[in-house]
Amino acid sequence: MRLAVVPGDGIGPEVVAEGLKVLGAVAPDIESTFYDLGAARWHRSGELLPDSVLEELRQHDAILLGAVGDPGVPSGILERGLLLKLRFELDHHVNLRPARLFDGVRSPLAEPGEIDMLCVREGTEGPYVGNGGVLRRDTPHEVATEVSLNTAFGVERVVRYAFERAVARPRKHLTLIHKTNVLTHAGSLWSRTVEELSAEFPEVSVAYQHVDAAAMFFITDPGRYDVIVTDNLFGDIVTDVAAAVTGGIGLAASGNLDVSGTNPSMFEPVHGSAPDIAGQGIADPTATVLSVGLLLEHLGRPELAKKVNAAVSFDLSTRDPKATIRTTEVGDRLAALAG
Amino acid sequence: MRLAVVPGDGIGPEVVAEGLKVLGAVAPDIESTFYDLGAARWHRSGELLPDSVLEELRQHDAILLGAVGDPGVPSGILERGLLLKLRFELDHHVNLRPARLFDGVRSPLAEPGEIDMLCVREGTEGPYVGNGGVLRRDTPHEVATEVSLNTAFGVERVVRYAFERAVARPRKHLTLIHKTNVLTHAGSLWSRTVEELSAEFPEVSVAYQHVDAAAMFFITDPGRYDVIVTDNLFGDIVTDVAAAVTGGIGLAASGNLDVSGTNPSMFEPVHGSAPDIAGQGIADPTATVLSVGLLLEHLGRPELAKKVNAAVSFDLSTRDPKATIRTTEVGDRLAALAG
Ligand SMILES: CC(C)[C@H](C(=O)O)[C@@H](O)C(=O)O
Ligand SMILES: CC(C)[C@H](C(=O)O)[C@@H](O)C(=O)O
Numbered sequence: 177m178r179l180a181v182v183p184g185d186g187i188g189p190e191v192v193a194e195g196l197k198v199l200g201a202v203a204p205d206i207e208s209t210f211y212d213l214g215a216a217r218w219h220r221s222g223e224l225l226p227d228s229v230l231e232e233l234r235q236h237d238a239i240l241l242g243a244v245g246d247p248g249v250p251s252g253i254l255e256r257g258l259l260l261k262l263r264f265e266l267d268h269h270v271n272l273r274p275a276r277l278f279d280g281v282r283s284p285l286a287e288p289g290e291i292d293m294l295c296v297r298e299g300t301e302g303p304y305v306g307n308g309g310v311l312r313r314d315t316p317h318e319v320a321t322e323v324s325l326n327t328a329f330g331v332e333r334v335v336r337y338a339f340e341r342a343v344a345r346p347r348k349h350l351t352l353i354h355k356t357n358v359l360t361h362a363g364s365l366w367s368r369t370v371e372e373l374s375a376e377f378p379e380v381s382v383a384y385q386h387v388d389a390a391a392m393f394f395i396t397d398p399g400r401y402d403v404i405v406t407d408n409l410f411g412d413i414v415t416d417v418a419a420a421v422t423g424g425i426g427l428a429a430s431g432n433l434d435v436s437g438t439n440p441s442m443f444e445p446v447h448g449s450a451p452d453i454a455g456q457g458i459a460d461p462t463a464t465v466l467s468v469g470l471l472l473e474h475l476g477r478p479e480l481a482k483k484v485n486a487a488v489s490f491d492l493s494t495r496d497p498k499a500t501i502r503t504t505e506v507g508d509r510l511a512a513l514a515g
Numbered sequence: 516m517r518l519a520v521v522p523g524d525g526i527g528p529e530v531v532a533e534g535l536k537v538l539g540a541v542a543p544d545i546e547s548t549f550y551d552l553g554a555a556r557w558h559r560s561g562e563l564l565p566d567s568v569l570e571e572l573r574q575h576d577a578i579l580l581g582a583v584g585d586p587g588v589p590s591g592i593l594e595r596g597l598l599l600k601l602r603f604e605l606d607h608h609v610n611l612r613p614a615r616l617f618d619g620v621r622s623p624l625a626e627p628g629e630i631d632m633l634c635v636r637e638g639t640e641g642p643y644v645g646n647g648g649v650l651r652r653d654t655p656h657e658v659a660t661e662v663s664l665n666t667a668f669g670v671e672r673v674v675r676y677a678f679e680r681a682v683a684r685p686r687k688h689l690t691l692i693h694k695t696n697v698l699t700h701a702g703s704l705w706s707r708t709v710e711e712l713s714a715e716f717p718e719v720s721v722a723y724q725h726v727d728a729a730a731m732f733f734i735t736d737p738g739r740y741d742v743i744v745t746d747n748l749f750g751d752i753v754t755d756v757a758a759a760v761t762g763g764i765g766l767a768a769s770g771n772l773d774v775s776g777t778n779p780s781m782f783e784p785v786h787g788s789a790p791d792i793a794g795q796g797i798a799d800p801t802a803t804v805l806s807v808g809l810l811l812e813h814l815g816r817p818e819l820a821k822k823v824n825a826a827v828s829f830d831l832s833t834r835d836p837k838a839t840i841r842t843t844e845v846g847d848r849l850a851a852l853a854g
Contacts, residue, residue, distance in 0.1 A: 255696040284623035303642075303663070308700040318667035320704040324642070328657035355748070357594040361647040365659040388755040395734060395759040409694070413752055416727040420734040 177206045177475060180236040180440065184214040186449025187459035187503075188242025194461035194507025195240060195468045198487070201515030202480045203472065209236070213258060214244035215449070224257035230265055238471050239442040242464065243449040256306065263299050266439040268432035269330060270337050271297035271411060272470065273446065275418035275428070277398075280493035285421050286398055293401040294345070295418060296338040297411025299432055301330040302362075304408040326362045326407070331369045337435055338405035339377040349402035351383045353390045353410055366407065391417050398422075419446060426459075426501075427492075429466035431474060441474050443467040460501045462488060465510050487513035516545045516814060519575040519779065523553040525788025526798035526842075527581025533800035533846025534579060534807045537826070540854030541819045542811065548575070552597060553583035554788070563596035569604055577810050578781040581803065582788040595645065602638050605778035607771035608669060609676050610636035610750060611809065612785065614757035614767070616737075619832030624760050625737055632740040633684070634757060635677040636750025638771055640669040641701075643747040665701045665746070670708045676774055677744035678716040688741035690722045692729045692749055705746065730756050737761075758785060765798075765840075766831075768805035770813060780813050782806040799840045801827055804849050826852035 181196065183189035199206060211233065217223055233239060239262075244254050262268070277283055277291035301324075308322040335352075342350040352370045356363025367384065374382050385393065387410045393400065394417045406414065419428035428446035445463030453459055466488055473481040487510045520535065522528035538545060550572065556562055572578060578601075583593050601607070616622055616630035640663075647661040674691075681689040691709045695702030706723065713721050724732065726749045732739065733756045745753060758767035767785035784802030792798055805827055812820040826849045 251696045252699045252702075256699065260697070303661075304697055306699070308663075308698070310700050310703065312667075314707070316667050316671075318704060320665045320700045322642075322663040322665075322698045322701045324647070324661040324663070326659040326661075328651075328655050332655075355751070357590045358599070358643055358748075358751075359647070359661045360591045360595065360645070361649050361659045362661045363591075364649065365657060368653070388751045391730065391752050392755045392759040392764065395756065396763065409697075412694070412697075412727045413730050416731045417734065417756065420731040424735065425731065 177203070178236045179206050179208045180233050180239045181208045181210050182213050182239065182241040182244075183210065184242040184244040184449060185216055185246050186243060186451045186454040188214070188244065188449050190454070190457065190459050190503050191445060191461040191464040192240060192242040194503060194510070195464035197507045197511045198465045198484060198514055199468045201511040202483050203477065215246040215249045215254060218249060218254065224254065225261050233262075234266070234439060236440045238440050238475060240468065240471060241442055241444040243445065243447060245449045246451050260304060260306075262442060263432050266432075266442065267434045267436070268299045268439075268442060270334055270431075270433040270435050271299040271408075272431040272433055273297060273411070273415040273418070273428065274470075275415070275422045277422045278427070278489055278492045280495060281423035281427070282497055283421055283423060285395060290399040291422050293398070293418060294341055294403045295411060295415045296334060296341065296403060296405045297415060298330065298334045298406070298408045300408075301326055302408035324359070324362055324409075326365050328365065328369070331365055332373070333435065335366075335369045335373055335405055338403055339373050339380055342380045342403040343377050345402060347402040348380045349383070350380050351385055351390070351401055351404050353385050353387050353404055353406040353414060355387050355410070356384070357386060362407070370405070387414065390414055394418055395421060415446065425463070427462050427466065429463050429470055431467065431470040433474060443471040443474075457503045458501050459503050461503050461507050462492070465507070483514045484510075516542070517575045518545050518547045519572050519578045520547045520549050521552050521578065521580040522549065523581040523583040523788060524555055524585050525582060525790045525793040527553070527583065527788050529793070529796065529798050529842050530784060530800040530803040531579060531581040533842060533849070534803035536846045536850045537804045537823060537853055538807045540850040541822050542816065554585040554588045554593060557588060557593065563593065564600050572601075573605070573778060575779045577779050577814060579807065579810060580781055580783040582784065582786060584788045585790050599643060599645075601781060602771050605771075605781065606773045606775070607638045607778075607781060608673055609770075609772040609774050610638040610747075611770040611772055612636060612750075612754040612757070612767065613809075614754070614761045616761045617766070617828055617831045619834060620762035620766070621836055622760055622762060624734060629738040630761050632737070632743060632757060633680055634743045634745070634750060634754045635673060635680065636745055636754060637669065637673045637747045639747075640665055641747035663698070663701055663748075665704050667704065667708070670704055671712070672774065674705075674708045674712050674744055677742055678712050678719055681719045681742040682716050684741060686741040687719045688722070689719050690724055690729070690740055690743050692724055692726050692743055692745040692753060694726050694749070695723070696725060701746070709744070726753065729753055733757055734760060754785065764802070766801050766805065768802050768809055770806065770809040772813060782810040782813075796842045797840050798842050800842050800846050801831070804846070822853045823849075
């Protein structure tokens with residue numbers, strides 16, 4: 177198994193080190209190669225994702241990414257040139273984001289165990305395609321557009337994946353989140369696709385919610401959700417709401433999957449490079465470790481993924497919520513528990 | 516003062532009756548004319564918003580709307596044909612949504628007084644314009660698009676309004692919410708507009724947040740916000756998050772404003788027609804009463820608006836949170852307090 181590792185910037189390298197520590201404890205046969213990408217490289221060389229690096233990344237079984245960015249990089253550069261470029265080039269059409277309230281994590285909104293949702297966010301279409309433009313820039317007649325592109329091909333494969341995940345879970349419930357009452361064209365494609373595929377998965381019960389209502393119910397009644405499927409932009413927003421109600425971004429893991437297996441999938445914590453706390457050794461590596469769990473599951477090692485998740489579960493249930501996190505200590509504990 | 520009233524469907528007429536009760540108690544000179552629009556009319560006649568009715572509505576100083584819709588109307592019909600049609604035809608470019616945590620309202624996320632934000636949502640542009648389409652429908656090659664249109668004209672006027680509101684508030688703070696790192700074209704127009712106008716409002720401090728981060732901070736740190744300005748779709752989502760953290764949709768008021776005064780502005784509770792509880796007399800009319808407060812403010816009667824808001828404030832601080840709401844009793848109490 178060959179893993180490409182992109183530690184990135186800020187707390188990225190710190191949390192990745194702990195992720196690899198835990199990975200090494202459960203799967204010592206995985207061989208890691210490090211790639212220097214992110215804000216630091218861009219500052220140094222102006223490079224974002226050289227073609228040669230992309231080609232090398234393709235030769236791996238999976239990618240682990242920490243976080244990229246620093247305040248000196250203008251907004252959009254790393255996102256379009258690196259993060260989204262990877263998702264689009266490697267056809268990461270499923271952006272998988274579990275949100276579970278672990279024992280020991282205090283949420284004002286629910287009891288432990290009450291929240292266990294799996295968000296399946298589309299990753300290669302929608303408003304993220306970069307299709308749009310600016311006309312008459314810097315004049316009073318300026319017009320700026322953004323086009324959301326949705327294809328039957330793209331929607332079908334992510335909805336199918338969501339059904340497959342739903343049917344394998346105890347509750348077998350799938351919620352489509354969209355805004356079909358306003359975005360009627362795209363909404364219709366999404367709704368029809370869910371309806372059509374539901375015939376293939378009769379055991380799965382299906383619900384629909386508008387994104388505004390869903391963002392509210394994630395807060396007032398998060399326990400009602402099981403698997404969720406949604407478009408790229410709605411998924412970006414609601415998964416952060418889901419993270420907020422399940423202990424925060426420090427615990428939110430994600431996988432960017434090419435379900436076909438043609439390209440390596442990429443695993444990363446949802447949080448950013450957090451320059452404000454970088455270098456202090458106080459970043460919580462748990463989201464990265466949970467991302468390693470998703471990686472192991474994806475590589476066909478569910479028993480190892482279970483060990484990692486159980487270690488996190490146990491550790492969270494015994495953590496003193498008031499104590500300062502020490503990045504390496506959390507990693508040491510999780511590696512010892514999982515190994 | 517001439518008010519057009521659209522009670523609508525479900526709990527709409529129930530809450531509007533209480534809104535008018537309170538309005539009558541503070542401003543007996545306002546003359547109301549009722550218009551029958553919504554699901555019931557559509558079922559009966561297929562009509563949504565006849566041109567003649569639209570012309571009559573234009574002859575009023577303001578519109579009060581309850582809620583429209585019932586489960587028998589396909590999604591999108593009333594939204595596109597009535598609600599959004601009104602916003603677009605009457606150029607309601609400012610969608611004003613205050614979110615305040617009143618004394619006596621229990622929120623797991625903040626203490627009373629800690630949340631007092633004013634969301635200024637754009638109302639006539641963005642992904643709501645209905646620009647898009649479907650190609651090769653019902654084939655494996657289907658493509659569905661949605662185009663977000665943003666103009667300098669449209670963005671400038673709503674951002675200017677937000678600055679004007681911010682400068683008049685104690686904290687004088689304005690947060691732009693967008694997704695400039697991904698929606699770079701529209702994002703650039705919004706960012707540049709805020710930057711340019713901030714030179715005219717040097718007293719206002721300005722912040723920017725991506726919509727995903729904002730949706731999270733609305734939950735984990737709602738007290739940091741003062742005035743917010745955002746696009747039509749982001750505003751739809753984040754104002755529901757704001758409602759969820761300030762006592763729920765039963766308290767969320769809104770105004771759809773044509774700031775130029777050319778067309779009547781429209782005031783409505785954010786909640787829907789709630790067919791599940793319609794006819795039982797248990798809907799909370801508070802959001803409608805607060806919308807009446809916004810209406811009075813807009814009509815240049817801030818002292819009356821203050822009375823209405825103070826009545827709500829007092830009533831909420833003395834309500835038994837476990838007692839069932841009785842719609843007419845709440846209205847009676849609020850009318851007595853405000854009158
Ligand atoms: C950094 C940004 C491009 C990205 C996104 O919008 O998808 C991030 O918010 C995420 O959720 O992974
Ligand atoms: C009903 C719908 C068209 C509307 C919107 O999306 O604006 C509603 O959600 C709102 O927020 O007023």
